[in-house]
Amino acid sequence: MTPADLFALPFMQRALIAAVFVGIAAPAIGTYLVQRRLALMGDGIGHVAVTGVAIGLVTSTSPTWTAVVVAVLGATLIELIRERGHTNGDVALALFFYGGLAGGVLITGLGGENASTLQSFLFGSILTITIPDVLVTMVLATVVAVLCLGLAPQLFAVSHDQEFARVAGLNVRAYNLLVAVLAALSVTVAMRTVGLLLVSALLVVPVATAQQVTRSFRTTLVAAMGLGVLASLGGLVIAALASFRANVAPGATIVLLSLAVFVLTWPLGVWLRRRQRARVPFDDEVPADHAHAHDEDDHAxxxxxxxxxxxxxxxxxxxxxxxxxxxxxxxxxxx
Amino acid sequence: MTQPPDPLPADPLLPVRLQDGAVSIEGRPVLRHVDLTVGAGDFVALMGANGSGKSTLVRALTGLRPLTAGRLELFGTPLDEFRSWERVGYVPQRTGAGSGVPASVWEVVASGRLTRRRLLRPLGRADRAAIADALEVVGLADRAKDGVSSLSGGQQQRVLIARALAGQPELFFLDEPTAGVDLPNQHALAESLRQLRERGATIVLVAHELGPLAPLVDRAVVMRDGRVAYDGPPLADHEVHHPDFGEAHSHHHTAHEHRSRHDHVPSVSAPLTAHDRHDHRHDDRGGRR
Structure with a gap:
């Protein structure tokens, strides 16, 4: 079988379609999560979704839909706890991390399910994705991307300065919940591609890469979406080509490829930030005494x-x- | 100073009217019996020592800090029913930490236009003109495409003013616009505010010291220990900080406003959580001046 034959296979084409949509949606919502310094929120939601998948497996309903429901509930709860301020955001996330993962493992075991089924959700199984799954992926990813781009002015304002947004008359709580729900949707969308344990990488790493070189929010958002597609498609293709010689998991290659792009961009970002910092105006007052600078060979x-x-x-x-x-x-x- | 015994009939011409306002933060009374009326076109400076409640008052006036008692009207409408937020511009204290993703000066200023934009509509010509004008007034038109983080502290403060300006409000609230800003930038700021005043804007600003803003102010309200201690013609900086106006009480008060603790979780990163943290940060910074 040649590589061309491989890409002609129906399961491979389904995987490619899913990869493109996931690559677009995940970094779009990820940009807002990074902006409000909640980069690990995707991880928290991913762990909660494990319980949703387990409920689906045990009750023989679609794990995708139970994961969507549980992830949205979990994300809403995380957001409400964070908003109350009674526990720090990261501590609330940590509580959900462990509860969600442990609950999922426990329920799968109780239901007598094979652990390998759960594993395909933990680490992704994009090559076994079915046509209904592809359709769900396309619909949910489109919803996430359209809302992230369409409501960009509002979501930007709320994520950038919450107090200003409140005085501007925006319903800050509603927008915060929207971000949480969209994050939950993109986590479940990406679950079949890279798996729940790696999902945050697709949300966050393209954004981290993009902001190495960008100066504005809009370019960061668009560049992150482009990098997301590049990583998920590229990772899938690498895994497919490598499959002639070895057993390569597409979820892992996708994440490692986006990390590789980050590592390549990072030195550029360091250099740009250094250069930028050198140009920040001096804020102190001009000294009143005139201390003459040393003579420097008439250098002008x-x-x-x-x-x-x-x-x-x-x-x-x-x-x-x-x-x-x-x-x-x-x-x-x-x- | 007006101290009405009964609620007065609503007056849509008065931008701000607070009657017998009180604010408690987590059960601790911070503001008590505050009456404040601001007329159209007034330039009011809220002054006072650290912890006197001047920042809390401005936050109460914007609705960020709920009143525990009293009655607040903006343009004659009770705060609960007030929806015309495009008439109000708010310039919060500049926070040290930027956001996680870069944002350009133009983008931040454009977000001030949200009060006048409908959902899912692109920016119109009027929006772009207002944004350009706002950048012009604060003198940062040439930096529009630069990242906000590449600006100095004083320039960032001017960006926040331009953001409020972009919504073309009639009433401005500024929380310590000059704190931590160098003298040249304070002059640039004063120049922007002078232009606003000439356009007929009503301005309420919190200031520890007026500095170059002094010639603009036509009324000073001095807070002391959560009450209005003086309301009248502007005072010189040294008069405000006269012992009678509560400087002696400042350390006592900050000690009282001690960190709010809910549990034993170490207070690590929490960029967007409780609002009271914001107040503390302000107090800490003010204390160093």
Whole structure:
């Protein structure tokens, strides 16, 4: 069998379709989670969804739908607990992590289910995805992506500055709950692709990669969605091609590929941030005494003189060997 | 100072009217018997020592902090029924930590336009013009595409003012706009506020010290220990901090407003949780000045 034959197989085509939709939806909602510093929320919801899957398996109903219901309930509860402020957000998440996972394992065992069935949800089984599953994936992923893009101004405002959003008359609680529910939906959508234990990677890693090089929210959101598709499609293709020689799990290759892209982008981000920090204006006041800078062989600071020019009040300081030289008359002052 | 014994009839021309307002934070009374009326076009400075309740008062006026007693009307409408939030602009205290994802100056300012935008509608020409105008007023038009995190603290404060400005409100609440801002930026800020005043905006700002804003203020309200201690023509900074106005009580009060603890969970990251943390941060910062 050639690679071309492999991609012609129906199960492979279903997997490719699912991968594209998951790659679009997960980073879209992930951007808002990262913005409000809830990067691990997807993980918490994923663990809660394990219980949902187990309930589905034991009661012989569709694990996808029971996972959706339980994940949405769990996400809503996490959000409400966080909003109350009685427990820190991360502690509330931790409680759900362990409760959800333990509940899922317990229920599966009680129902006499084979642990390997549960495992296909924990680590993904995109190649066994059925046509109804593909349809559910497409519908839910479209809902998530459309709401994330359509309500972007509102969701951005609420995630950026909650108090300002409240005074602007937005229903902050409703939008917070919406983000939680959308996160739950994208977790269950991604469950068949990368598995519940790896799902947060698809929500968060493309966003982390995108923001290494972006300056605005909109480009981060769009770039993260592009990187998400790249990772999920690329990971699937790598796993499929590698399957001629070895048993490669697509969930793992998808996550590792997106991490690899992050690792490649990270040094660029470090360099860009360094450069940006060097240009932040100096905020302190101009010293009243004029300390003359050391004479520097009649070097004249100016555009492209090789020394970073940083705004300082009404003038520019030139950063020179750790000193700040400010032009003053025919010489330079130390600022 | 007005101290009405009975609720007065609603007056839609008065931007703010608070009668006998009280605020408790977790059962502890912070504001008591506060009466404050702000007329259209007023430029009011809420002043006072740290912990005197001036920030709490402005948060109560915006509805962020619920009143435990009293009656608050914005433009003649009781707060519970008030829906015309496009008439109100709020400039919160600048928080040190940025958000997790980069945002450009233009995007932050554009979010101030939300009060006037319908759901799922793209930005119209009027929206873009208002955003551009707001950036112009604070003098940051050339930085529109830059990331907010690449600006200095004073410039970030001006971005927050532009955000409120973009909604074209009539009434502005500013919480300590000059705190931690260097002198050149304070002058830029004062210039922006002067333009707002000339356009007829009503401005209520919280300030520890007025500095370059002093010439703009036409009325000072000095808070002391949760009550209004003075309401009248502007005072010089040193008069506000006269012992009679409660500076001596400040440390006593901050000690009382001790951290709210609900359980024994270590207080690690919680960027968006309880609002009272915000107050504490403000108190801490104010205390260092």
């Amino acid at each position: 600071h100016g555009e492209d003189c090789g020394h970073p020019a940083v705004p300082h009040g009404d003038h520019l300081d030139y950063v020179h060997d750790g000193h700040r030289h400010a032009p003053h008359g025919g010489h330079y002052d130390e600022h």
